[in-house]
């Protein structure tokens with residue numbers, strides 16, 4: 001099972017490219033697709049979900065070009081779009097029955113699969129209530145259930161944690177890590193902590209370009225010796241902010257404990273500290289590439 005993106009680009013008709021020159025080679029595992037708003041994550045995912053076609057390059061699913069033969073991928077694809085909507089008057093079971101019939105799943109096997117998924121996403125107690133009364137997190141869990149109806153080999157979830165409260169966010173994250181296993185999962189977000197504990201690989205995008213594609217350990221290793229902490233008096237904080245890339249700030253009685261990203265010691269007495277993925281992401285998106 002493999003998904004290969006060969007110099008994939010998307011242009012909606014203007015001067016700029018929403019996605020340009022993206023090359024990825026995915027095997028089973030969880031890819032965290034990280035990038036700020038407008039980075040091109042949704043555009044990339046819509047191409048992978050065969051909703052739109054690449055303007056350049058190609059996408060191969062097990063060696064088959066998905067633009068030429070989209071059905072090969074569609075039958076093993078689960079997709080939760082960012083703008084996933086539900087019918088408010090249907091309950092979760094009715095909605096999933098509707099989605100199942102659209103996907104060509106009917107009868108006893110569909111009913112069994114829906115029961116199984118409702119349990120998996122932890123909606124058993126509320127599954128007979130109309131979806132209009134669900135919280136954001138509950139709706140997203142219905143969204144994930146519909147994406148899993150066909151037990152997909154490729155599961156694409158586009159910014160699924162937007163609008164969720166912290167508790168729902170953690171629950172959703174845990175659910176996704178349980179689902180990983182023998183499939184390729186692509187999970188996009190602009191929040192590092194969403195993918196910190198789940199991603200086996202991380203791709204960072206900005207302004208349409210892929211800034212980095214590696215495993216989390218490699219990202220952290222690249223940041224070794226580049227993250228520092230020091231105390232700064234309040235009166236000097238603005239000057240420090242103007243000069244250095246700050247990845248964290250904690251107010252203390254004697255000033256601010258500042259976390260700085262720099263190749264060399266930024267101040268006398270600054271201590272090197274262990275980098276986090278947040279540091280790596282900030283460093284890449286601050287010093288990284290330009291729009292293609």
Ligand code: ADP
Nearest residue numbers: 012017018035036037038039040041042043044
């Ligand atoms: P992200 O998902 O990372 O927020 P998007 O893929 O939504 O990024 O957007 C990338 C760029 O492409 C943005 O500049 C956005 O305005 C543009 N864009 C996205 N969808 C369309 C579209 N359908 N038509 C024209 N431009 C679009």
